[in-house]
Amino acid sequence: MVNGDDRMNGKIYLDNAATTEMHPDVLEAMLPYFKAQYGNPSSIHGMAKYAREARERARASVAELINAEPKEIYFTAGGTESDNWALKSVAFGNRSKGNHIIVSKIEHHAVMNTCEFLEKNGFEITYIDVDEFGIVDPDDVRKAIRPETTLISVMYANNEIGTIEPISEIGKIAREHGILFHTDAVQAFGHVHIDVKRENIDLLSASAHKLYGPKGAGALYVREGVKLEPLMHGGAQERGTRAGTENVPGIVGMGKAAEIAKRDMDERIAKETELRDHMICRILEEVPFTKLNGHSTRRLSGNVNIAFSFIEGESALMLLNHKGVFVSTGSACASGSLDPSHVLLAIGLKHETAHGSIRFTLSYKTTRGEVDEAVDAVKEAVGRLREMSPLYADHLKIGTNKTEV
Numbered sequence: 001m002v003n004g005d006d007r008m009n010g011k012i013y014l015d016n017a018a019t020t021e022m023h024p025d026v027l028e029a030m031l032p033y034f035k036a037q038y039g040n041p042s043s044i045h046g047m048a049k050y051a052r053e054a055r056e057r058a059r060a061s062v063a064e065l066i067n068a069e070p071k072e073i074y075f076t077a078g079g080t081e082s083d084n085w086a087l088k089s090v091a092f093g094n095r096s097k098g099n100h101i102i103v104s105k106i107e108h109h110a111v112m113n114t115c116e117f118l119e120k121n122g123f124e125i126t127y128i129d130v131d132e133f134g135i136v137d138p139d140d141v142r143k144a145i146r147p148e149t150t151l152i153s154v155m156y157a158n159n160e161i162g163t164i165e166p167i168s169e170i171g172k173i174a175r176e177h178g179i180l181f182h183t184d185a186v187q188a189f190g191h192v193h194i195d196v197k198r199e200n201i202d203l204l205s206a207s208a209h210k211l212y213g214p215k216g217a218g219a220l221y222v223r224e225g226v227k228l229e230p231l232m233h234g235g236a237q238e239r240g241t242r243a244g245t246e247n248v249p250g251i252v253g254m255g256k257a258a259e260i261a262k263r264d265m266d267e268r269i270a271k272e273t274e275l276r277d278h279m280i281c282r283i284l285e286e287v288p289f290t291k292l293n294g295h296s297t298r299r300l301s302g303n304v305n306i307a308f309s310f311i312e313g314e315s316a317l318m319l320l321n322h323k324g325v326f327v328s329t330g331s332a333c334a335s336g337s338l339d340p341s342h343v344l345l346a347i348g349l350k351h352e353t354a355h356g357s358i359r360f361t362l363s364y365k366t367t368r369g370e371v372d373e374a375v376d377a378v379k380e381a382v383g384r385l386r387e388m389s390p391l392y393a394d395h396l397k398i399g400t401n402k403t404e405v
Contacts, residue, residue, distance in 0.1 A: 011324040012370045016210075016302060017159055017187060017361035018328055022253070023212035029256040030214065033249040041246055042237060051248045058255025065258040066185075066204065067195040068221050074228070074238045075251050078218035079186035081231070082205035083110040085220055085242075086182045089229040090151045090203070091118050094180075098148030099123045104136045104165075105346040107155055108184055110205075112342070128154075133295040134163035134347050142173050152181050156188035156204075160343045160359060161294030162303025164192065171200030180226060186210055186218075190261030191269070191300055202226050208250065212364075213257030217250030268364045272301035275362055275371050279304050282375045287382055293344060293357055302362035307349060310392035311356045311385040319381035325374045328359045 013021070033054060039047030041055050056070065063070045076082045091101060103115055105127045115125045126144045130136055136154055145152075152174045157164045167183055174181035182203040185194060189206035196204060204221040208214055222228050234243025276299075284290055289309035308316065313329035320327055329341075340354035349357070360374065386392040 011326065012374050013326045014360040014362060014366070014370075014374060015326050015328045016363040017162075017359065019209045019215065020212045020363060021365070022209075022214060023257060023260055025260060026213050026253045026256045030249040030253040033252050038248075041248060042235065054252050054255075055246060055248060058251045058258075061255040061258045061262075062206070062219050063221075065190060065194070065262050066206075066221060067197055069224065071239075072221055072224055074220045074222060074241060075246060075254075076218040076220055076242065077216055077247070078209070079108075079184065079205050079207035080110040080218075082186075082207070082218050082220040083108070083184055084114050085228075085231040086203040086205060086222075087111065087114045087118065087151065087153060088231060089227075090180050090182065091123055093227055093229040094150040098146075098150045100126065100146050100149040102126045102128060102141060102144050102149060102152045104128045104130060104154050106130055106134055106158055106160075106343045107153065108159055108186070111153055111155070111184055124148075130346055132348050133298070134158055134161050134293075134343065135295065135298070136165050136170065138166055138169040138173055141170050145173075145177055145179065149177070149179050152179055154181075154183060156183045156185040156194065157192060157300050158294070158343060159187045160341060161305045161347070162187075162299035162361075163294045164188070164298050164300065167201070168199045174202075175200040187300060190258060190265065191302070193265070196221060196223070208254035208257055211254075211257045211261055214250045214253040217247055217254040219254065264364070269301045271364065272362050272366070275366055275368060276301060276304055278368065279360065279362075279371045279375060280306075282372070283378065286375070287379055291353075293347065293349070300361075302366075304360040304362070305357060306360075307344075307353050307357045308382050309353060309356060310389045310395065311382055313356050313358050315385055316356075316358055316378075316381050319384065320374075320377055323377040323381070325377045327374075328361075329355075329357065 037050045039051040041048055041052040059073045060070045063073045101123060103111060119125055128136055128140050128144060154165050154170050156167055171181050180202045183201055184205045186205055186207045190211040202223045206219045208217040228241050230241050232243045237244060237246055280292055283306050291307040293305040293307055317329060340351050344354035344357055
């Protein structure tokens with residue numbers, strides 16, 4: 001049997017915003033529910049009881065991480081389902097009150113594409129601009145509110161540039177106007193201290209595999225009193241709102257990942273922030289014609305997103321991959337697209353600069369040595385690509401001393 005660490009020997013994984021390695025304690029917690037305790041929690045016999053109890057313990061752990069009540073947590077198959085469920089439930093469930101929804105221009109495709117679906121079904125969507133750092137101005141949200149507005153959805157932290165949004169301020173505005181507020185917290189869950197009560201959050205989406213948990217497990221927080229329309233129909237699972245036999249091992253894994261996150265969050269944030277800032281400083285100082293995408297401090301502790309002029313990000317990825325450094329040009333969910341990132345365009349980057357942006361995302365296991373090795377590989381890859389770039393050659397002929405994008 002090949003050990004996962006053996007396969008990664010000599011490799012540097014810096015794509016943790018796409019997915020994370022499962023924590024060994026999470027895997028250990030899940031294993032009994034694949035074999036000895038494989039009962040269906042909807043049954044009434046003893047085997048089912050063990051599965052049911054495990055599910056409810058996980059529900060309590062997820063709730064505790066965001067200061068919610070266990071009964072406000074509904075398990076899903078991941079962040080995409082949670083986003084779809086939240087937006088469609090509120091939209092169709094409140095259609096008699098209004099058909100207007102407000103979202104930001106930098107939402108994940110799980111929200112953006114759901115909004116496109118809703119627009120085709122008669123709903124009106126207002127897309128709020130962001131500033132050069134990717135931050136939504138709460139006043140812009142306030143100004144966009146109409147009498148028929150039923151939902152505001154702004155992500156907690158951006159999956160590409162790591163910018164953390166002013167969720168408390170937006171939540172307060174929504175609550176003052178009697179409008180439901182949803183946040184896609186897939187990137188923030190377990191990486192940022194979230195308090196759904198203090199921040200006036202009505203619905204929140206989360207995923208396990210961004211948190212050293214398993215793929216295929218997620219959750220939707222729904223504040224008590226908010227009506228939740230079923231996304232699928234069938235059995236009476238999740239208190240009659242989500243049909244289908246629960247993924248008990250995945251749910252247990254998500255619960256364990258949430259428990260570990262609550263225990264280790266402050267220590268992990270401090271470590272990742274130090275490495276993040278070290279990486280940003282080295283790249284900006286040692287690689288000319290670069291720019292940090294997103295806010296310098298108001299960002300996720302493990303996120304580094306840099307725009308490199310005069311290169312194609314995909315070409316850099318191939319060179320870095322050859323060196324054993326695994327990174328991304330943006331959202332892994334849209335990696336097959338040739339279009340530039342809608343997030344990077346929204347913060348004002350030109351198409352060619354957006355195409356030259358690379359995202360590096362760290363984990364609790366990332367070391368300073370790995371960061372330094374990755375930066376050295378980046379310098380080599382960017383230098384090699386610029387040597388082949390006629391645009392770079394022309395730029396140098398002009399004789400400019402600019403060092404920024």
